[in-house]
Amino acid sequence: MIGLALIVRRELKLAFRGGTDAVIAVVFFVLAAVLFPFGVGTDPQMLPRIGGGIIWVVALLAAMLSLERMFASDHEDGSLDLLYLSPVPLGTLALGKALAHWLTTGILLLIAAPVLALLYNLPGTAIGALAASMLLGTPVLSLVGGIGAALTLGARRGGVLLALLILPLYIPVLIFGAGAIDGAVAGRPIGPQLMVLGGFLLAALALAPWATAAALRQAIE
Amino acid sequence: MQGLTTHDLACIRGERAVFAGLNIAVNPGRALLLSGANGSGKSSLLRVLAGLLPAAEGRIEWEGTDIAEDPDAHRARVAYVGHMDPLKLSMTATENLAFWARLYGMEPETEAALHQFSIAALGDVPARYLSAGQKRRLNLARLAIGQNSPAGPSLWLLDEPATGLDPGAVSMLANSILAHLSSEGVAIVSTHGGRLDELLDGHADRFSISAGAP
């Protein structure tokens, strides 16, 4: 637990001082979502129907932007070796990194999402569904994304490769996240979708740090 | 009383056998100076000894016990200094050092450690503004942290630690290593000769890694 707190605190400190990464992710999120009405038209009847899906797709892409650097700087400057040699297990490191990624990216997306919901004319109930689905879904993006970030450490063209590896794994979150919002727009209960997202989150919490640790182990060798 | 011994140790990187059939023995209170040409496997050997790389063949023993039996205990006794300085540029010297100290469960008494390498005045300076030599000193100050704590690491694995250091700093490093040896510690240091070797003379054995390979 102390190890986890140390790692999260360090990551937040680094993100706060060094990085515009998190801010860029959120700006990208808003900008990309704003582009869609120009492409598909601004019909106020249609926008609420496609809004939930678009916001979720753009959130996936935005979360992915800052993933590549999750372990990269520690890999480049040799910190990863010392992190591995420390008494703190790699799984804890992976969990801490994912948590920090969520705190610097996922939360910002969560805050920006209701604004986009207004731009897409989503009804009030759908905004609640959007917030709830993102609260459950975005941590999954950070946890699963950590696996991809660890796998592509030191790879050629790491960024594109990361997208290829991770986006297919994001599809279930997208289906149920967007499904919850669509359900709310159509006036259906959204409990089942949120339960599934919660299940994904629990599964990701249990398995992703373990897989990330295995990937990091390979990167250190 | 044995410190560290290896038996027929072999290492494969990618598809290349870096070294094989390596037998070394270092007693407590002694240092081993590794020499060898570029690519002869000094760095790989240190990484294998630290447990960062798996050995392709052979085994490593600490005080007669195979380290594979308890990898956690082995990691706890290792202090590893690699080629790179694992420093975060936006954090100050003190913050960098304190993070590693806490992560390794040691008291973050950074003041004394920085003083040992004469960079106490730079404690509040972000690592970004340190010169290459100062960064190296800050990296080496981790050793001092371990030295000053009760259950510090007993096996130092240093990969060309004197790179980028001025003669004064090399003496400080040598003094740290000698103090470590005098408390029955073991140090394995890869070098390309030079001042550090002279300062450790009399406390160190030499091993040329190319001569050890078949």
Added chain:
Amino acid sequence: MFHRFANPARFSRIASAVLPWSAAITVILFAAGIWFALFASPADYQQGQTVRIMYVHVPSAWMAMACYTFIAVMSVIALVWKHPLADIAAKAAAPLGAAFTIIVLVTGSLWGKPTWGTWWVWDARLTSVLVLFFLYLGHIALTHAFDNPQRGARAAAVLALVGFVNIPIIKFSVDWWNTLHQPASLTRLDTPAIDSSMLTPLLLMAFAFMLYFVTMLLVRMRADLNAARTRALRLSAAERATAS
């Protein structure tokens, strides 16, 4: 010196002994399977002649999943026991699996147009097979993304295990969701849901695909081992040149 070739040498001998046989049986099975599929089996009373697409579609779907399972098993062996041949087997199998998956998607699309009236529907079975295809692509890309081939192989192994969650989803998607896609046609061999006149070509084609996979796997693994040996020899020659 190069210990990883110690047992690969034995593998190469076995592969060379097996290959002519497996290749010959593959050809015979394909010939028999195609003859039964095109001429010696009846048209479906509902679907007409288009049902014959099944004899390619279903076996390649089985192989697409079997191949991924094979890669996952090899990945466990590579990660846990660090067996060098497991890495090579997984690397050799991935493009074959990707090819099977492409065949499933294309034949499924061709079959869907006349029977469902559309090339593609976004149902669970089709979507999860599409994801499988992307997983194969990711696996192949990751294998080749590193300067150190072993690093690529091990990273791909971790990915293969993570992606394995998709396999049960594909398998049971037809049962879990009500979709356009028909449920499994062959659940038990003793009371199959299809007539024996269609079962014969289906099984023949399935075995043909399976042996084709084995044959190609052995060919690709042997080629990979030879390439690795060439690289190793070049490297040691270069080292001797530097040393002298």
